[in-house]
Amino acid sequence: MLNFSIHTSTEVVFGRDIEGQIGSKLKEIGAHRVLVHFGGSSARSSGLLDRVERSLFDVGLSFVELGGVEPNPKVSMVRKGIELCKREGIDCILAVGGGSVIDSAKAIGMGVATGRDPWEFASTGTAPDKTLPVATVLTLSASGSETSNSCVLTNEETKEKRGITSQTNRPRISFLNPENTFTVSKFQTGCGIVDIMMHTLERYLTPAGGESDITDRLAEGVLIATRDAGRRAIANPNDYEARATLMWAGSVSHNDLTGCGRQRLFPVHKLEHELSAFRDQIAHGAGLSVLFPAWAMYEMKNDVPRFAQLAHRVFGIEMDFTCPERTAREGILTMKRFFEEIGMPVHMADLGIKPADYDTLAENTMRTVKGPVKSYTPLDKDAILEIYHLAE
Numbered sequence: 217m218l219n220f221s222i223h224t225s226t227e228v229v230f231g232r233d234i235e236g237q238i239g240s241k242l243k244e245i246g247a248h249r250v251l252v253h254f255g256g257s258s259a260r261s262s263g264l265l266d267r268v269e270r271s272l273f274d275v276g277l278s279f280v281e282l283g284g285v286e287p288n289p290k291v292s293m294v295r296k297g298i299e300l301c302k303r304e305g306i307d308c309i310l311a312v313g314g315g316s317v318i319d320s321a322k323a324i325g326m327g328v329a330t331g332r333d334p335w336e337f338a339s340t341g342t343a344p345d346k347t348l349p350v351a352t353v354l355t356l357s358a359s360g361s362e363t364s365n366s367c368v369l370t371n372e373e374t375k376e377k378r379g380i381t382s383q384t385n386r387p388r389i390s391f392l393n394p395e396n397t398f399t400v401s402k403f404q405t406g407c408g409i410v411d412i413m414m415h416t417l418e419r420y421l422t423p424a425g426g427e428s429d430i431t432d433r434l435a436e437g438v439l440i441a442t443r444d445a446g447r448r449a450i451a452n453p454n455d456y457e458a459r460a461t462l463m464w465a466g467s468v469s470h471n472d473l474t475g476c477g478r479q480r481l482f483p484v485h486k487l488e489h490e491l492s493a494f495r496d497q498i499a500h501g502a503g504l505s506v507l508f509p510a511w512a513m514y515e516m517k518n519d520v521p522r523f524a525q526l527a528h529r530v531f532g533i534e535m536d537f538t539c540p541e542r543t544a545r546e547g548i549l550t551m552k553r554f555f556e557e558i559g560m561p562v563h564m565a566d567l568g569i570k571p572a573d574y575d576t577l578a579e580n581t582m583r584t585v586k587g588p589v590k591s592y593t594p595l596d597k598d599a600i601l602e603i604y605h606l607a608e
Contacts, residue, residue, distance in 0.1 A: 217428045217477035223383055224471045226363045230392045230464065232456075235267040238310070238353065239275035241389050245349050247308035250279040251301055253321045254312040259283070259355070264396060268312055268353055280304045285313065287499060288370040288377065288492050289320040291335045297324035298334075301348070311352045311387075315359025315411075315500075318352050319367035322385050325350045334380065338369050343382035351389040355396045357462040358408030358501060360415055360470025362390040370493055376584060377493035392467065394459035402450055406558040407501025408462065409446035412469045413439055414504045418482045419475030421512070421522060423592045428477040432525075435474040438465050439530045443554060450558050483591035484511050487600065490581045491567060498567050505560040506567055509552040510607035511591075514599070516544050518592035523547060564607050574604045 229237055242250060250272060252265070259265045272279050282297050300306070301324060311321035323334040325348035337344055352362045361367065365385045370377045400408070420435045445461035452458070468474065488503035516523045524540040527533040527547020536542045555562055564570075569577070578600040581589060588594035595603070 217426055217431070218424060218479065220476045222472050222476055224363060224386070224473065225383075226387050226471070227389045228363065228392060228467065229389065232393060232395060234391050234393050235264070235353070236271050238268055238351070238391055239271035239273070239277055242272070242277060242308055242310065242351060243275050245308070245351075245388050247277060247349065249304065249306050249308070250277055251297065251304070251306045251309045251321075251324070252279050252281050252312060253285065253297065253309055253317055253324070254281070254283045255285040255314070255317050256283070258399070259312050262396075262399060264353070264355065265312060268310070272310075279310075280306065285317045285320045287316050288496055289316040289323070289368070291323070291338075291369050291371050294320055294323040294327060294334055294369065297321075298327040301328045306348070308349045308351065311350065312355065314354070314356030315361040318350075318354075318359070318361040318387070319369065321350050321352070322347070322361070322367040322387075323369055323380070324348075326380070326382075326384065334369060335371060337380045338371075338378040339376075343380065344384050345382075347384045350387045351391070352387050353391045353396070354393075354463065356400055356404065356408055357397055357459070357466040358404075358411040360412070360466045362387060362392065363467045363471040365472070366470075368489070370496070372496075375493050375580075377489040378584065379489075390467070392463050394456055394463045397459050397463060398454050400453070402453075402559055404499070405446070405449055405453070405462075406560045407499045408466065409442060409558060410501040410505045410555060410560055412442050412462065412466045414484060414508060415469040416442075416474050417508070417526075418484060419478055419480055420526065421515075421519070422479040422481055423519065425478030431474065431476045431478060436526075436529050438469055438474055441465055442469075443530075446558060481590045483589045483595060484508050486585055486589050487511065487581060487595075487603065490577050490584065491569065494573065494577055494580065495568055502561050502567060505555040506562055506564060506607050507603065509548055509555075509562065510603045512548045512551075513545070513606050514603050515592045516541070516548065520544050562607075564604060571608075574601055577604070
């Protein structure tokens with residue numbers, strides 16, 4: 217097990233009917249004037265936004281709204297939010313939505329506090345050292361951004377998608393009510409299931425970490441629970457316990473608990489970011505469901521015991537001790553079939569990506585990460601192209 221440091225500072229308020237606590241909790245952390253940041257009309261039509269704002273009003277907090285966040289959150293919206301916060305004297309940001317809204321709120325907070333354009337952090341790989349307090353009201357179990365130290369932005373002008381990692385990115389408080397995810401569509405539920413599993417798998421399948429049994433068992437438990445609850449939530453969107461499991465799994469999968477003592481590289485995320493930057497219509501989870509099985513098939517030979525362990529412990533594949541490669545391969549295929557079962561794409565063509573696009577995508581990836589993608593083996597352009605072909 218590698219040395220590690222973990223700092224999960226977000227206060228999580230979880231369960232039914234918790235929206236009434238939002239105002240008092242924000243007041244406790246010193247909020248006076250709040251930016252309520254959200255996406256589309258569903259936050260209003262569902263009644264959630266009204267409940268949130270009533271809670272703010274009841275404790276005397278003033279607020280300003282900024283809606284319109286799109287999937288793959290755009291730096292143009294972040295810049296608009298920064299200017300609004302400065303003009304209105306905002307001292308706290310409340311994100312009401314999923315990962316895109318939360319990431320946008322995080323970027324606005326760092327921009328206001330540091331006086332710098334957040335794209336500077338994204339494009340240079342540097343980290344902000346301060347931010348406005350950010351709180352979240354989660355409506356989509358997927359990204360884990362409600363407890364994570366990361367956010368991802370898309371520059372629509374340059375068609376680049378990059379992440380910013382800093383401990384200052386962790387929200388101060390996150391309000392998690394599973395009932396707020398009942399109306400999430402089957403497709404978006406599937407995208408969330410994939411994203412939760414990938415945040416766990418990208419910490420589990422890494423080239424360094426040695427014996428890390430506690431961390432492994434935590435990760436395996438999250439994967440099993442997410443798979444099983446995912447099936448139930450797809451079948452019955454109003455299954456509270458299934459939605460609750462997915463919501464908590466999303467937070468646990470990306471607050472670093474499932475990666476303690478292991479190396480964090482996230483190669484599949486880096487590959488996917490270029491797909492959804494290239495075609496904005498590609499949902500992050502959909503890109504991951506296409507690329508992960510292909511990446512796993514490509515890299516399996518470099519860590520057969522670990523891929524076989526995953527297949528046996530999580531997917532119940534009988535261990536073939538004479539040929540563990542068979543166990544590992546069947547585990548990957550079983551996961552791919554699970555993605556198909558919950559309605560997720562598993563082929564590049566399903567994303568609208570053509571072979572003629574591969575060269576550009578591979579070059580974009582190399583440019584973004586400034587060289588080969590770190591993985592079990594450095595993924596240069598030829599390796600990335602081979603993964604694309606495995607994903608056809």
